Amino acid sequence: DTAVSQTPKYLVTQMGNDKSIKCEQNLGHDTMYWYKQDSKKFLKIMFSYNNKELIINETVPNRFSPKSPDKAHLNLHINSLELGDSAVYFCASSQVQGKGYGYTFGSGTRLTVV
Amino acid sequence: QKEVEQDPGPLSVPEGAIVSLNCTYSNSAFQYFMWYRQYSRKGPELLMYTYSSGNKEDGRFTAQVDKSSKYISLFIRDSQPSDSATYLCAMSVGSNYKLTFGKGTLLTVNP
Numbered sequence: 668d669t670a671v672s673q674t675p676k677y678l679v680t681q682m683g684n685d686k687s688i689k690c691e692q693n694l695g696h697d698t699m700y701w702y703k704q705d706s707k708k709f710l711k712i713m714f715s716y717n718n719k720e721l722i723i724n725e726t727v728p729n730r731f732s733p734k735s736p737d738k739a740h741l742n743l744h745i746n747s748l749e750l751g752d753s754a755v756y757f758c759a760s761s762q763v764q765g766k767g768y769g770y771t772f773g774s775g776t777r778l779t780v781v
Numbered sequence: 782q783k784e785v786e787q788d789p790g791p792l793s794v795p796e797g798a799i800v801s802l803n804c805t806y807s808n809s810a811f812q813y814f815m816w817y818r819q820y821s822r823k824g825p826e827l828l829m830y831t832y833s834s835g836n837k838e839d840g841r842f843t844a845q846v847d848k849s850s851k852y853i854s855l856f857i858r859d860s861q862p863s864d865s866a867t868y869l870c871a872m873s874v875g876s877n878y879k880l881t882f883g884k885g886t887l888l889t890v891n892p
Contacts, residue, residue: 671824700879708867710825710882723879757824770815770880772824 670694671773673758679779680748688743688776690758696771697762698722699741701733704755704775713756716741748780784808787870787883796892800857804870804883807851811872811881814846816855819867819885828868829855860890 671692680686692699700723701713715723716735730746741758758773787804794800802816813832817825829844831837837844843856853872857864870883 708819708885708887710869710880710885712879712881715879725879759824770827772826774824775822 669773671758671760671771673756673773673776675776676774677777677779679781682748682750682780684748685744685746686748686778687745688756688758688778690741690743690773692739692758692760692771694760694762694771696760696769697738698760699735699738700759700761700770701741701743702757702759702772704757706754710757714741714743745778748778750780753778753780784881785870785872785883788886789884790886791889792886793889793891794860796860796862796890798860798890800855800860800864800888800890802855802857802868802870802886802888804853805851806853806872808872808874808881809848809851810874812875813873814844814853815871815873815880816842816844817869817871817882819869821866825869857888860888862890862892865889 673690698717700715704710712725713727714733719735732744735741755775755777757775761770785806815830816828818828819825834846834848841858845854867885867887869885871880
């Protein structure tokens with residue numbers, strides 16, 4: 668039973684399209700995150716939600732809009748996709764808020780914009 | 782200067798070797814220090830975490846933190862081919878709700 672699951676695993680789309688990535692966690696965690704990993708494997712936070720409330724928006728373009736319908740779900744919608752958006756997007760969750768340990772990551776969504 | 786700098790590698794060692802992976806950081810507000818392991822095409826998984834200077838051991842893995850020098854290390858003893866992965870250091874400030882990662886070191890352990 669997967670703890671943090673993301674769909675889809677792979678996404679290939681054309682520039683200008685709009686796409687969504689979904690994330691669900693069954694760990695009962697209060698905080699969920701979106702991280703972006705670029706081609707050089709550098710992982711950087713995009714958003715953090717605690718109990719459905721946006722806590723961190725790390726200077727991400729407005730084309731990216733997260734939505735948390737409940738504390739077990741955090742979705743990411745991307746408008747007007749650009750070539751530079753190609754990356755692996757990881758969802759994560761944690762229980763001990765802000766203390767840094769107990770993060771569980773999903774297996775990632777590999778987005779390719781052509 | 783980046784907040785977290787990690788020895789870039791890649792690192793290739795024979796099976797059974799002792800591996801040392803290192804990160805330095807500039808933000809003295811970091812309180813929590815972690816090491817994650819990431820296999821190819823998988824998400825990072827937590828290996829070790831600590832919040833104080835000194836050593837923490839878990840099986841073949843030892844995490845070392847030196848807050849005065851702003852330096853953390855991960856040692857792997859008796860390395861195995863199954864340890865081949867990218868190792869990422871990560872740090873956080875207590876209530877900041879985010880991890881700041883190093884760029885990762887790709888380790889290959891050759892049988």
